Amino acid sequence: MPREIRLNAFDMACVGHLQHGMWTHPADRSVNYKRLDHWLDMARLLERGLFDGLFLADVLGVYDVLDGSPDAALRSAAQVPLLDPAVLVPAMAAVTTQLGFGITANLSYEAPYLFARRMSSLDHITGGRVGWNIVTGYLDSAARAMGLPAQGAHDDRYDAAEEYMELVYRLWEESWAEDAVRADRMAGIYADPARVRRIRHEGRQHRLDALHLVEPSPQRTPVLYQAGASARGQAFAARHAECVFLNGGPAPAVAQQVAALRAATSRPIRVFVGATLVLGRTEAEAQAKLDDWRAHASVEGALAHASASLGVDFGKYGLDEPITAESNAIQSNLLALARAGGGLATKRTLMDQFILGSRQRPMVGAAGRIAEELIAYAEATGVDGFNLSRTVTPACLEDVVELLVPELQSRGAYKTAYGPGTYREKLFGAGPRLAPPHPAALLRR
Amino acid sequence: MPREIRLNAFDMACVGHLQHGMWTHPADRSVNYKRLDHWLDMARLLERGLFDGLFLADVLGVYDVLDGSPDAALRSAAQVPLLDPAVLVPAMAAVTTQLGFGITANLSYEAPYLFARRMSSLDHITGGRVGWNIVTGYLDSAARAMGLPAQGAHDDRYDAAEEYMELVYRLWEESWAEDAVRADRMAGIYADPARVRRIRHEGRQHRLDALHLVEPSPQRTPVLYQAGASARGQAFAARHAECVFLNGGPAPAVAQQVAALRAATSRPIRVFVGATLVLGRTEAEAQAKLDDWRAHASVEGALAHASASLGVDFGKYGLDEPITAESNAIQSNLLALARAGGGLATKRTLMDQFILGSRQRPMVGAAGRIAEELIAYAEATGVDGFNLSRTVTPACLEDVVELLVPELQSRGAYKTAYGPGTYREKLFGAGPRLAPPHPAALLRR
Numbered sequence A, B: 001m002p003r004e005i006r007l008n009a010f011d012m013a014c015v016g017h018l019q020h021g022m023w024t025h026p027a028d029r030s031v032n033y034k035r036l037d038h039w040l041d042m043a044r045l046l047e048r049g050l051f052d053g054l055f056l057a058d059v060l061g062v063y064d065v066l067d068g069s070p071d072a073a074l075r076s077a078a079q080v081p082l083l084d085p086a087v088l089v090p091a092m093a094a095v096t097t098q099l100g101f102g103i104t105a106n107l108s109y110e111a112p113y114l115f116a117r118r119m120s121s122l123d124h125i126t127g128g129r130v131g132w133n134i135v136t137g138y139l140d141s142a143a144r145a146m147g148l149p150a151q152g153a154h155d156d157r158y159d160a161a162e163e164y165m166e167l168v169y170r171l172w173e174e175s176w177a178e179d180a181v182r183a184d185r186m187a188g189i190y191a192d193p194a195r196v197r198r199i200r201h202e203g204r205q206h207r208l209d210a211l212h213l214v215e216p217s218p219q220r221t222p223v224l225y226q227a228g229a230s231a232r233g234q235a236f237a238a239r240h241a242e243c244v245f246l247n248g249g250p251a252p253a254v255a256q257q258v259a260a261l262r263a264a265t266s267r268p269i270r271v272f273v274g275a276t277l278v279l280g281r282t283e284a285e286a287q288a289k290l291d292d293w294r295a296h297a298s299v300e301g302a303l304a305h306a307s308a309s310l311g312v313d314f315g316k317y318g319l320d321e322p323i324t325a326e327s328n329a330i331q332s333n334l335l336a337l338a339r340a341g342g343g344l345a346t347k348r349t350l351m352d353q354f355i356l357g358s359r360q361r362p363m364v365g366a367a368g369r370i371a372e373e374l375i376a377y378a379e380a381t382g383v384d385g386f387n388l389s390r391t392v393t394p395a396c397l398e399d400v401v402e403l404l405v406p407e408l409q410s411r412g413a414y415k416t417a418y419g420p421g422t423y424r425e426k427l428f429g430a431g432p433r434l435a436p437p438h439p440a441a442l443l444r445r
Helices: A030-034 A036-048 A071-076 A085-094 A112-125 A140-145 A154-174 A231-240 A251-263 A283-294 A299-310 A328-340 A347-352 A367-381 A395-410 A423-428 B030-034 B036-048 B071-076 B085-094 B112-125 B140-145 B154-174 B231-240 B251-263 B283-294 B299-310 B328-341 B347-352 B367-381 B395-410 B423-428
Strands: A006-012 A053-057 A100-106 A130-135 A181-184 A189-191 A199-202 A207-210 A223-226 A243-246 A270-275 A277-280 A363-366 A385-389 B006-012 B053-057 B100-106 B130-135 B181-184 B189-191 B199-202 B207-210 B223-226 B243-246 B270-275 B277-280 B363-366 B385-389
Touching: A006 A036, A006 A270, A006 A395, A030 A036, A036 A053, A036 A085, A036 A395, A036 B085, A053 A085, A053 A130, A071 A299, A071 B189, A085 A100, A085 A112, A085 B036, A085 B085, A085 B112, A100 A112, A100 A223, A100 A423, A112 A130, A112 A154, A112 A207, A112 B085, A140 B207, A154 A199, A154 A231, A189 B071, A207 B140, A223 A231, A223 A423, A231 A251, A243 A251, A251 A270, A251 A367, A270 A367, A277 A283, A277 A367, A277 A395, A283 A363, A299 A328, A299 A347, A363 A367, A367 A395, A385 A395, B006 B036, B006 B270, B006 B395, B030 B036, B036 B053, B036 B085, B036 B395, B053 B085, B053 B130, B071 B299, B085 B100, B085 B112, B100 B112, B100 B223, B100 B423, B112 B130, B112 B154, B112 B207, B154 B199, B154 B231, B223 B231, B223 B423, B231 B251, B243 B251, B251 B270, B251 B367, B270 B367, B277 B283, B277 B367, B277 B395, B283 B363, B299 B328, B299 B347, B363 B367, B367 B395, B385 B395
Parallel strands: A006 A053, A006 A385, A053 A100, A100 A130, A130 A223, A223 A243, A243 A270, A270 A385, A277 A363, B006 B053, B006 B385, B053 B100, B100 B130, B130 B223, B223 B243, B243 B270, B270 B385, B277 B363
Antiparallel strands: A181 A189, A199 A207, B181 B189, B199 B207
């Protein structure tokens, strides 16, 4: 039997997520991102396709590095305007019973007491179907929106994140003992005060002295996702993450990343790798679809996004001028991009890679062949599944559900029914709560 | 024709809201507060009864003044544990099309940039059905949960609230011009950058330099509710509120309050007064229901709540010992309570008023007679409707929908269908947006 493949849909509550410009395709429905039925239909479709989850990205601030202005991002709707992803989850939970929901939340700007309550509330009402993609943000524009001159330095953000995690773990896991809620109508006792503990915390970033406002939810701590690629990010993932997102790339390099992640912790880690699929019943149909979609790619949106992600204003460069970056990390990113594009890091080589308006090269082909490629990739790398970014939506997801999933199933690489229980139980086949040696589990009484 | 009466349901995402102890009644379903179907069923019921809205209270912190501990509140589930009300709204919006949703949010602890985005997101996905009950909080336990030694002084909180309102108005009304979103697929232009403005604010409490992340929602600013009873609270309401909650009481006193509110502003103001109903098909049936429910009232929960609300630890007093308070405002509250109880302000006179576990005296009777009382009260006071607190739930709301609403309708005092449009349009019969002279409307371009 091949390795089981899991699928997540990767989306964002906005018009243009990663594949910029696709909203201009006549079949695309991304402009309905602010309508509830758009998301309800998507949740039903994903559950029909036995997706593990829908992951909603989020970013505070706007992409204003290109030409030093947000204009390109606004024109191309590159992640702006953007709704709060947390408001979509309860509605989708109302029309599904199995699908998991991951949301990205930036711990640099969320008060831990309020954030912990919101996540616990979501975990209750979804019956334990919530995950959290932990991010610390990377945009100065977000810092300015929050009244700060600029974001903190990368490693300082990770220090603050460590403190934040400890604090929310204490609220989620320590404040209410497992047997705190009695709900005894005859005795008139709802909770046993002796089993509810005040959390007192005085740290560098946060102070708090409070009970957690919410009784234990099915999972207590939401399923923890992380995507940090830096050394510090990897150490953070090894300590906290249950699932890790990787950007993807050639199998040998990803296999190495996966092995390093798994070697860094004794806990099981599920790894999802980003993928963009263009599927057809035949190779020709898929290729025609790519050509059709590609005509709608927005280079402007892709440049606005890439400029902000890398912190390099591509507007300053001529088409064939070598692009240089101040920091070594960014320069090495640029070189990697240039290598992928087969040449120097220039605006032209970069733009050549925006096949569907993003830097991620799509996998294009007949669903059966793509199924085999995904299976082979999972075998070669050890990843557990794929995080599928949207192109022309919902057509791209309908293709996955109708064409790809049956091909994966017929090869024994995809489930034919959901497993029981919460999101965590479905992912790991164990209990609904974090287990030792995870640091959160050690706080539970 | 009698004055039209509007109904709101007043609830909270917890076991015990105002009528403490009712959850111990065998027919009560409040313990299901953490299950989505509980709220979906309630939303459907309220929409069937043509309620204007469901209002969800919220309070950060716990009631820990009685005996200097949260124990009584925890035992009796007096507003603890408590979910984030904002997570319930999207789910209920998914199963209704007309019902409005009000949520209480404490502006002392919410970052304006994030809060404005959340409310705009809710307004979009509900199709303009969102209201905000503006509060500044009153519990030291909330301040401690947020890392502060104690809450700010009453008038300082209102100063901060004025700054906060200006800032969120600018995000909601000024940042995106009415014609900023073009969504032009052919031109590939989603938003016109020239019509999106950065908001820069440097105030005493907040700094911000950002675009609002969300394009204009149906109502832009949610319907604004306020309940402040102090002179400063009334001035705040006159400037900002579209709807005001009053606690209720004898008609002449309420008529005076309503007249003062309306005299303080040239804008139309809808006034909702709190009411607790115990309804039957006959007087005897209603009285039997009261007796049955009353046997489940929790004096402990009521004391915990009242102690925290008044800031007086009733645990220190003997049953018949006169209760004294340091502040004049609290002492006058106590005297008012004592007068209502017909004697001295003592724990016994206070406890005698906890008929259904709260200080609000229920209206008990056959639905037809109660309908006439409500109509007469509305005529005598000029209030627009009633904010109905839950007792034994959902039985109490089923009684309203099945018994009271038809009686009001047959007397021409209640709508027989929803009006068109957003929550604001349904409330005021005008447009979906705030209109001048409201300060928010003046910021719109």
